[in-house]
Amino acid sequence: MRTDRLASGLAEFPGGRHLAFTCATQLVPTQRVQIVGTRGRLEIQVPFNPRRDQPTRIMVDDGRDLIGSGAETEEFLPADQYQHQGDAFSRAVLDGNSLEFPMADAIMNMRVLDALFRSEKSGIWEAV
Numbered sequence: 001m002r003t004d005r006l007a008s009g010l011a012e013f014p015g016g017r018h019l020a021f022t023c024a025t026q027l028v029p030t031q032r033v034q035i036v037g038t039r040g041r042l043e044i045q046v047p048f049n050p051r052r053d054q055p056t057r058i059m060v061d062d063g064r065d066l067i068g069s070g071a072e073t074e075e076f077l078p079a080d081q082y083q084h085q086g087d088a089f090s091r092a093v094l095d096g097n098s099l100e101f102p103m104a105d106a107i108m109n110m111r112v113l114d115a116l117f118r119s120e121k122s123g124i125w126e127a128v
Contacts, residue, residue, distance in 0.1 A: 001025065009116050012125070039063060052080045 005026045011019040031049075035042040043059040050056045055075040062070035091097045111128045119126040 011112060011116065050081065051078070053078055 003025050006022070006024045008022045009020070013019065031046045033044045033047045040063045041059075041061040043061070045057045045059075047056075055078055058074045058076070059068075059071050060074065061068050061072075064070035088097075088100065092099050108128070115126040115128045
């Protein structure tokens with residue numbers, strides 16, 4: 001297939017924050033994002049391309065124990081995120097509305113990805 005089958009990365013951000021991720025093209029289909037802090041955890045099921053006909057579920061766990069007895073699930077109505085994104089862009093172009101996330105965010109995201117690729121080649125931490 002001429003694609004990466006498995007990739008993992010680790011990034012360090014200011015304030016002692018870290019990002020660890022794994023993605024694969026040939027493992028069982030699944031998507032999860034977990035944001036873990038010192039006092040709780042947030043998990044988003046199917047965060048990147050949720051189904052348009054099913055609600056999105058977010059689990060909020062207060063971290064009181066290892067089995068998740070403090071976890072609560074919130075559901076959001078089904079939505080077509082790509083339609084919402086297209087509509088927002090159209091409004092920005094046609095009506096002059098500002099975008100929720102500025103172009104500078106996208107540029108910084110690409111700088112992070114570029115640093116990850118440089119790190120893979122150099123074998124050391126790379127700065128953005």
